[in-house]
Amino acid sequence: MYSTRGFRYVVAHVVLLVVIVWVAVGVVGVVGRATGEGDWLVYKQYLHDIHQSQLVLYDPNSGFSLPIYSSYNGIGAVRLSPDGYIAFSQSNRLFLTNVVADGSTLMDLSVFFNADAVPLGWSEDGRYLAVQRYNYTWKDDIFNFEYLLYLWDNEEREILNITPDDMIGFAEEYSIAWGPNNDLLFRVRFGHTELHPPAEIYLWNGDTTINLSQNPDGNDRYATWSNDGRVMYLSTRSDQHQLLVSDTPVTGNKHPNIGAFSDVGTDMGLNFKYPIYYVWNQSDDIIIYTALDGSIQQIFLWDGNTLINISQTPELHSGGGGWHSSGNWAFSTFWSGEQLVFVRDSNNNTLLEIYGQFGPSWSSDGKLIFCQRGSPGTWALMMWDGTDVVAVFEQSVVEAYWSGGQPLYCSSG
Numbered sequence: 184m185y186s187t188r189g190f191r192y193v194v195a196h197v198v199l200l201v202v203i204v205w206v207a208v209g210v211v212g213v214v215g216r217a218t219g220e221g222d223w224l225v226y227k228q229y230l231h232d233i234h235q236s237q238l239v240l241y242d243p244n245s246g247f248s249l250p251i252y253s254s255y256n257g258i259g260a261v262r263l264s265p266d267g268y269i270a271f272s273q274s275n276r277l278f279l280t281n282v283v284a285d286g287s288t289l290m291d292l293s294v295f296f297n298a299d300a301v302p303l304g305w306s307e308d309g310r311y312l313a314v315q316r317y318n319y320t321w322k323d324d325i326f327n328f329e330y331l332l333y334l335w336d337n338e339e340r341e342i343l344n345i346t347p348d349d350m351i352g353f354a355e356e357y358s359i360a361w362g363p364n365n366d367l368l369f370r371v372r373f374g375h376t377e378l379h380p381p382a383e384i385y386l387w388n389g390d391t392t393i394n395l396s397q398n399p400d401g402n403d404r405y406a407t408w409s410n411d412g413r414v415m416y417l418s419t420r421s422d423q424h425q426l427l428v429s430d431t432p433v434t435g436n437k438h439p440n441i442g443a444f445s446d447v448g449t450d451m452g453l454n455f456k457y458p459i460y461y462v463w464n465q466s467d468d469i470i471i472y473t474a475l476d477g478s479i480q481q482i483f484l485w486d487g488n489t490l491i492n493i494s495q496t497p498e499l500h501s502g503g504g505g506w507h508s509s510g511n512w513a514f515s516t517f518w519s520g521e522q523l524v525f526v527r528d529s530n531n532n533t534l535l536e537i538y539g540q541f542g543p544s545w546s547s548d549g550k551l552i553f554c555q556r557g558s559p560g561t562w563a564l565m566m567w568d569g570t571d572v573v574a575v576f577e578q579s580v581v582e583a584y585w586s587g588g589q590p591l592y593c594s595s596g
Contacts, residue, residue: 222546225251225263226564226576226583238269240282241575243550243566248576251282252289262302263586264309268337270302277302277314279335292335295342300333303357306365310338313359313367329353332369334387345387347371351399352380362408363434365389370404384416386433395433397441409463414444417459424448424455428469451490464506472502482514493531499523504543513543513551524553526567535567544583544591554581554593562593 224241228250238252238261251269252258259272267283276293277300292314293300299317306312312335319328331354334343345367346354352373360368367387373380381402386395396403398420406416412432418425426448453459453473458480460472469485470493482494482501494501494514499521504514510529516522517540524539535551541562543553550568557563557577564575564583575583581593 222548222550223586224546224552224566224575224583225261225269226581227258227261228576229578238271239576243546243568246573252280260301260303261582261584261590262304262312263584264305264312264337265307265586266309267586268305268309268312270305270312270335272301275299279312279337295335296333303359304361306361306367307363308365311336311365311367313357313361313369314342315357327353330355330357332357334367345392347385347392347394349394351383355379358404358406360406360408362414363410363412363432366408366412366434368395368406368408368414370406381419388434405461407462409467410465411467413467415461415463415469417461424453426451426453426459426461447485451485460502462505464512465508465510470506474500493527494525495531496525503541505545507545507549508547509549511549513545513553515540515543515553524551526551535572537567537572539565541581541593542591544585546585552583552585552591554591560595562595564591564593 222243224243226239226241228237228239230237234255236254236258237250238258240249240251254273256274261269261271263269267281268279269282270277270279276291277296279290279292280288296314296316301315303313303315314333314335316331316333317328318331331344331346334345336343350371354371355374356372358370362368366389368384370382370384372382382404383394383398384396384403384406386393396418398418402419404417406414408414412434414429414433416427418427425446427444428447429444431443447469451471454475454477457474457477462470464470471483471485471490472480474480479497480500480502481492481496483490484493496516499516499519501514501516504512506512511526511534513524513526515524522538522540524537524543525533526535527533539553539555541554543551545551550566552564552566554562555565561577561579562581563577564581566573566575581591583591
């Protein structure tokens with residue numbers, strides 16, 4: 184669930200310019216190049232007959248597909264930048280290439296990190312890539328492992344270590360959210376059990392990394408940005424659940440304090456016994472996904488006084504999707520008698536109602552992807568262009584990305 188604020192897309196009429204064959208440590212890769220303007224999509228594909236994994240560039244305007252990378256080893260996490268850079272992990276290494284720059288080669292970023300590294304996401308302007316790097320220590324005959332958080336600066340071609348100095352445990356996982364002016368929110372999870380410290384939320388403001396949640400005895404999660412730089416996250420403090428929203432923009436604030444946040448969850452009358460999800464829409468309204476009475480999950484808009492049901496699907500659990508900058512929004516139904524994808528306009532008129540599951544996920548110019556059941560054991564990636572719905576490809580697991588790194592996953596597992 185997300186708003187597509189700030190996305191920019193390139194590459195539409197796809198033309199193969201250069202094919203580069205790269206051989207290193209037993210891994211064979213083929214990198215394609217493309218030019219053009221417009222939105223573009225990349226998806227993973229596995230060719231069972233030759234046991235080969237591919238990254239495929241898809242042109243939504245022409246329907247043309249171009250393999251841009253092929254390998255006999257599996258491809259891990261994939262993240263796309265707004266200006267055509269693709270970062271992906273493979274065989275404990277991290278690679279970078281650009282599908283729009285003539286003469287761009289496949290770059291092994293592992294030499295900078297000197298350890299296993301996984302891409303997490305690009306900043307909105309494409310300058311920084313957040314990377315989770317494996318680290319281990321041996322102290323007092325005790326072996327410990329953790330993950331460190333780095334940024335790859337794609338302009339300066341260097342790495343920055345932004346791991347907090349004051350963490351209360353060994354980091355097991357980072358969840359990130361890029362905001363305005365290249366500010367980065369990230370949640371650090373230290374483990375899965377009560378024996379581990381609770382999760383904390385930090386902010387890198389372009390200069391330093393600071394503790395935003397300041398809640399070492401509680402638990403904090405799901406931080407998200409508004410268009411104007413405000414922050415919202417879920418927090419547990421003194422055994423009380425709160426939905427906290429910053430009173431003013433956090434971006435540019437060097438030392439935000441927990442006193443600058445208000446608990447809007449209490450004003451909304453949320454029942455924290457039931458799952459609660461939330462996003463900002465394109466107008467910076469707060470959107471809540473929850474089952475107020477514990478029965479059917481619906482989608483609500485908070486107008487500052489009242490939660491207004493905007494999904495209006497009382498017999499169907501509703502969630503997922505997000506808002507496009509035009510005001511159109513989309514969602515899907517789940518765990519219900521009907522599996523549907525809806526698209527509504529800013530006045531909540533239905534533009535599309537179709538069988539589908541997972542996502543959906545927007546492009547910058549209003550195209551939408553989601554999944555449908557394909558042949559037995561497979562999922563079909565579908566795309567709505569504002570008028571028609573077309574099938575892109577089909578396989579057992581679908582993993583697709585619009586430029587900017589927003590993924591869509593479809594799987595039965």
